[in-house]
Amino acid sequence: xxxxxxxxxxxxxxxxxxxxxxxxxxxxxxxKLPGWFAEIWAEAADGSDPVxxxxxxxxxxxxxxxxxxxxxxxxxxxxxxxxxIEKSLSGREIPIQAKALFLDGKRILALFSPDAQFREQVxxxxxxxxxxxxxxxxxxxxxxxxxxxxxxxxxxxxxLSVMHVAMDLLSEESISERSKQFLTLGKHASNQQETxxxxxxxxxxxxxxxSLDAGTEGNSSSDLLQCARKTMTSLGPTFEAxxxxxxxxxxxxxxxxWPVAAEESRLQRIFSxxxxxxLRYTPAGRRVTIxxxxxxxxLRAFVDxxxxxxxxxxxxxxxxxxxxxxKQSGGKAGLGLYFCRITVERWGGTIGCVxxxxxxxxxxxxxxxxxxxxxxxxxxxxxxSNASSPKRIQASVRPLRILLADDQEDxxxxxxxxxxxxxxTVIIAKDGKQALRAFRSAYFDVVLLDQEMxxxxxxxxxxxxxxxxxxxxKQVFLVASTGNTTSEDARRLKQAGFDDVLGKPFxxxxxxxxxxxxxxxxxxxxxxxxxxxxxxxxxxxxxxxVGGDEKLLKRMxxxxxxxxxxxxxxxxxxxxxxxxxxxxxxxxxxKGSVGIFAAEAACKHSQELQELGRSSELSKASEVxxxxxxxxxxxxxxxxGYANQTPARPKSNHVKRQRPPRNRGKRRR
Amino acid sequence: xxxxxxxxxxxxxxGKTSLVRRFVESIYSEVYQTTVGVKIDKxxxxxxxxxxxxxxWDIYGEDDYQKMRWTYLRGASGYLLVADxxxxxxxxxxxxxxxxxxxxxxxxxxxxVINKSDLIRDWELDPALESQLAAHGWGILRSSAKTGxxxxxxxxxxxxxxxx
Numbered sequence: 104x105x106x107x108x109x110x111x112x113x114x115x116x117x118x119x120x121x122x123x124x125x126x127x128x129x130x131x132x133x134x135k136l137p138g139w140f141a142e143i144w145a146e147a148a149d150g151s152d153p154v155x156x157x158x159x160x161x162x163x164x165x166x167x168x169x170x171x172x173x174x175x176x177x178x179x180x181x182x183x184x185x186x187x188i189e190k191s192l193s194g195r196e197i198p199i200q201a202k203a204l205f206l207d208g209k210r211i212l213a214l215f216s217p218d219a220q221f222r223e224q225v226x227x228x229x230x231x232x233x234x235x236x237x238x239x240x241x242x243x244x245x246x247x248x249x250x251x252x253x254x255x256x257x258x259x260x261x262x263l264s265v266m267h268v269a270m271d272l273l274s275e276e277s278i279s280e281r282s283k284q285f286l287t288l289g290k291h292a293s294n295q296q297e298t299x300x301x302x303x304x305x306x307x308x309x310x311x312x313x314s315l316d317a318g319t320e321g322n323s324s325s326d327l328l329q330c331a332r333k334t335m336t337s338l339g340p341t342f343e344a345x346x347x348x349x350x351x352x353x354x355x356x357x358x359x360x361w362p363v364a365a366e367e368s369r370l371q372r373i374f375s376x377x378x379x380x381x382l383r384y385t386p387a388g389r390r391v392t393i394x395x396x397x398x399x400x401x402l403r404a405f406v407d408x409x410x411x412x413x414x415x416x417x418x419x420x421x422x423x424x425x426x427x428x429x430k431q432s433g434g435k436a437g438l439g440l441y442f443c444r445i446t447v448e449r450w451g452g453t454i455g456c457v458x459x460x461x462x463x464x465x466x467x468x469x470x471x472x473x474x475x476x477x478x479x480x481x482x483x484x485x486x487x488s489n490a491s492s493p494k495r496i497q498a499s500v501r502p503l504r505i506l507l508a509d510d511q512e513d514x515x516x517x518x519x520x521x522x523x524x525x526x527x528t529v530i531i532a533k534d535g536k537q538a539l540r541a542f543r544s545a546y547f548d549v550v551l552l553d554q555e556m557x558x559x560x561x562x563x564x565x566x567x568x569x570x571x572x573x574x575x576x577k578q579v580f581l582v583a584s585t586g587n588t589t590s591e592d593a594r595r596l597k598q599a600g601f602d603d604v605l606g607k608p609f610x611x612x613x614x615x616x617x618x619x620x621x622x623x624x625x626x627x628x629x630x631x632x633x634x635x636x637x638x639x640x641x642x643x644x645x646x647x648x649v650g651g652d653e654k655l656l657k658r659m660x661x662x663x664x665x666x667x668x669x670x671x672x673x674x675x676x677x678x679x680x681x682x683x684x685x686x687x688x689x690x691x692x693x694k695g696s697v698g699i700f701a702a703e704a705a706c707k708h709s710q711e712l713q714e715l716g717r718s719s720e721l722s723k724a725s726e727v728x729x730x731x732x733x734x735x736x737x738x739x740x741x742x743x744g745y746a747n748q749t750p751a752r753p754k755s756n757h758v759k760r761q762r763p764p765r766n767r768g769k770r771r772r
Numbered sequence: 773x774x775x776x777x778x779x780x781x782x783x784x785x786x787g788k789t790s791l792v793r794r795f796v797e798s799i800y801s802e803v804y805q806t807t808v809g810v811k812i813d814k815x816x817x818x819x820x821x822x823x824x825x826x827x828x829w830d831i832y833g834e835d836d837y838q839k840m841r842w843t844y845l846r847g848a849s850g851y852l853l854v855a856d857x858x859x860x861x862x863x864x865x866x867x868x869x870x871x872x873x874x875x876x877x878x879x880x881x882x883x884x885v886i887n888k889s890d891l892i893r894d895w896e897l898d899p900a901l902e903s904q905l906a907a908h909g910w911g912i913l914r915s916s917a918k919t920g921x922x923x924x925x926x927x928x929x930x931x932x933x934x935x936x
Contacts, residue, residue, distance in 0.1 A: 187810040188810065196811075232837075233804070236785055341864050343867075343871065345905075
């Protein structure tokens with residue numbers, strides 16, 4: 104037996120079908136054929152006559168063209184097919200591979216059914232492609248969730264802030280008992296809504312963070328130009344199909360580094376949305392140009408198109424609005440540019456668009472330059488006022504000079520009204536640029552900045568303020584006002600230079616707590632005065648806290664003393680009924696109330712109860728409640744004394760009709 | 773009988789195999805089973821009174837794991853370019869495949885089939901891009917292998933294009 108015979112036998116043993124090519128696509132078996140072969144080509148299995156296999160299998164017909172080349176020059180590289188599927192006579196799908204061999208001057212076609220190997224390959228590819236589909240689906244879901252999250256945070260929280268403040272202010276007015284009951288109902292409902300919003304926000308942000316955990320959490324950085332190039336590569340054929348040229352601007356240094364504080368996949372999505380928008384409006388034969396520019400602490404990217412320019416009936420900021428679609432060639436859902444805006448602003452950047460002087464438009468965004476990943480030893484995250492620590496509460500707040508910047512007119516008006524009532528001097532700004540101008544032209548103790556404002560975001564203003572303060576000993580107390588209150592947001596805000604965060608929706612007590620923690624306010628408390636040994640601030644300090652309005656203070660004390668027993672009963676019931684959510688909610692509300700009177704220990708115990716409620720850990724709640732009641736009793740005694748004090752002097756412009764004595768009479772009974 | 777070879781091209785999981793199964797066997801499966809290798813089916817159709825045998829090459833969707841062999845297009849009279857309406861990247865891939873086919877085998881007839889029209893609420897394709905491609909002379913049809921909508925029409929349109 105020569106070597107060829109041995110090889111033939113070995114191949115047959117291994118399940119190969121060996122056929123000699125006789126020309127014209129016909130084959131004659133040279134050895135016994137395996138069972139799978141007979142399942143497909145039964146008539147060829149007896150091995151007597153040549154079989155026109157290529158006519159029976161279009162795939163083999165195609166492969167034979169390559170095989171012929173090999174047989175004609177057998178020294179060339181081996182000739183093997185990929186897997187293809189043939190159906191057996193019974194309908195079973197059989198995977199096959201073919202290999203052309205040249206043995207003893209014969210043109211041999213070896214066919215093999217790699218069944219087990221094929222099944223493994225299918226299994227592997229199925230898993231890989233399912234994972235890839237899941238990833239795509241997840242990316243789409245994340246974009247949708249981020250938009251929804253943004254809507255919840257801003258579109259629902261903003262009006263709630265106004266409602267809270269308006270109802271707080273209303274409760275301090277002289278209104279009937281019946282109106283007060285309605286007000287209580289309204290407050291209860293808005294508190295419930297706030298709790299729900301916070302729960303949804305927390306769930307979504309945890310969910311999104313978990314989804315993006317694979318190396319994208321925290322302060323990831325990306326190269327702006329590389330992201331732009333990757334997006335250009337994937338969209339290149341689409342541009343070509345439409346006949347639109349796509350290029351990087353000649354002004355860009357191709358070797359330059361463009362690190363920005365942004366997560367890569369979302370950054371590519373931003374470029375992709377901007378490029379698709381540009382393609383939509385650019386006629387064939389024209390060009391879309393992409394570029395990046397250095398602006399010091401920020402890097403800017405732009406996409407220029409040669410379309411008709413921006414619509415004249417829309418302001419640039421409206422173009423980035425939710426569900427905004429162009430009248431001509433509009434996108435599908437109006438979410439693309441909106442996603443760009445919320446994502447860029449979330450990273451502390453800005454986005455905008457302008458019509459170009461000659462033709463077309465420019466869509467641009469700027470992001471903070473990345474300064475490297477934050478290590479574990481980075482500054483601790485900021486706390487939001489809504490989860491404030493009792494340590495924030497200081498004895499009193501002296502009148503402060505406050506710069507208030509918010510683009511929402513209602514929030515601006517109500518907040519300014521309350522701050523003025525509390526004796527502070529307030530300068531208001533409607534956008535970031537106005538805020539920066541105001542800051543540069545006057546002295547302020549506190550700057551309260553909304554995060555999402557036109558012209559410049561709160562982040563940008565904060566960075567600019569900190570830059571102007573470089574080398575100075577004294578720095579202004581910067582407070583961010585935002586609905587984005589996750590730990591990642593807090594870290595970002597800290598890096599931008601903020602000292603504190605006022606979470607939206609906020610109440611007046613939240614705002615007061617923040618102000619009381621500002622250096623200007625605390626320095627005043629250290630001034631020599633008659634220190635109070637009792638819980639809470641002394642009467643003069645409390646009067647100062649409400650802008651010198653003794654009448655208002657007494658009304659607040661009256662309300663506090665009247666409501667306190669009921670509130671303590673409510674907390675006790677929540678503990679007894681094992682209702683952690685209610686406990687957290689009631690304790691939170693109580694914390695705010697005692698905070699107004701600077702009752703530090705009572706505030707601390709309220710905070711402890713709130714945390715026990717939030718963590719559903721009620722075993723120690725009764726113990727803490729006992730401590731709280733003790734502190735409240737001291738505070739009540741103190742406040743009763745204040746309530747009986749004679750006003751220092753009536754304010755001439757606050758003289759009002761004396762209130763009927765019916766409440767007092769009722770209370771005595 | 774006149775025989776015409778048609779190739780099915782497109783990203784993975786766009787529904788190439790499902791379209792062929794719906795067209796040839798009138799069946800559909802909800803379960804996604806990836807295609808590894810090449811499957812070939814035949815179906816006889818009648819277009820303008822002409823009997824034609826269509827040889828359908830269902831080629832695996834190109835991705836990082838399996839690269840397209842352009843020799844499979846040898847002898848093809850036309851191809852169906854399949855995209856998934858719910859994944860806009862598949863349309864980008866389809867546009868890129870059309871370009872490659874032109875480079876490798878020249879300009880042969882094709883029809884762009886945007887599949888999964890039964891999931892129209894989840895579509896993320898930009899209608900503007902669809903109309904731009906149509907304006908460039910692309911034959912574009914929407915289909916659903918699940919409901920059968922547009923399936924016969926897609927093969928029929930391609931066959932007419934192949935017959936000139």
